[in-house]
């Protein structure tokens with residue numbers, strides 16, 4: 001137990017270390033000295049909300065009631081930066097190459113129920129899965145009949161998931177999108193919602209939002225055609241990254257795609273994938289056996 005609690009409002013090195021360890025074991029996120037200011041700001045807010053008097057009190061709360069406080073704390077500490085069509089080359093690749101390829105393969109396969117399954121595995125406030133859904137509809141020229149299209153969108157942060165599920169965004173979030181996309185896939189709010197837009201229902205219906213910590217069990221059954229894992233593993237240490245890549249590998253269909261963020265790479269797992277574009281990796285067709293971590 002942390003029994004040398006500070007009475008003042010400074011974040012001691014011992015408390016910062018405790019926070020780093022707590023965050024790492026709960027989420028895989030690695031915090032270092034460069035994040036001290038960010039931790040300070042976000043914890044200060046929680047301390048005010050919780051009407052506590054010091055960081056020390058908050059560390060004590062985390063130690064003594066982790067199950068009650070952990071979710072709230074994680075929501076406060078995650079970095080949720082995202083945008084519609086972020087790293088647009090991924091969506092161009094999907095629209096121009098991957099979706100036409102999946103469609104023609106499935107048509108040839110004579111499967112009775114032709115399905116497309118995509119997983120946005122750290123979806124934040126939803127811009128990523130909505131961009132995927134829009135891309136799918138654009139690529140399929142909105143002809144979804146006879147197709148079973150499912151996008152699973154997960155995140156550890158319950159606040160961002162709740163926001164994502166509403167499909168409501170400030171209008172300026174879509175300012176940079178082409179007018180046709182704005183008009184076809186977003187509805188302008190009126191009255192008190194006049195500064196907001198809402199994603200149209202046929203796009204929202206393609207997505208299932210679920211809470212999932214990537215470090216815990218993945219309860220999904222079946223394989224995905226494409227998995228987005230963008231701008232999340234960068235926060236993890238190397239062993240955690242490699243462990244996750246081995247699990248992603250098992251969840252992708254042979255020949256399917258794993259898409260990472262612009263500054264992320266597969267490290268040793270590269271040998272199980274071929275490069276299909278900038279941070280677009282294709283699982284080798286040859287095998288679907290478990291790759292040891």
Ligand SMILES: C[S@@+](CC[C@H](N)C(=O)[O-])C[C@H]1O[C@@H](n2cnc3c(N)ncnc32)[C@H](O)[C@@H]1O
Nearest residue numbers: 027078081082122124156157213214230231232
């Ligand atoms: C920077 S956002 C990236 C959002 C989106 N993928 C993009 O590239 O725009 C990172 C997201 O990863 C989530 N995250 C962090 N650790 C996680 C974990 N262990 N399991 C699931 N999601 C996690 C955060 O809550 C956050 O919403």
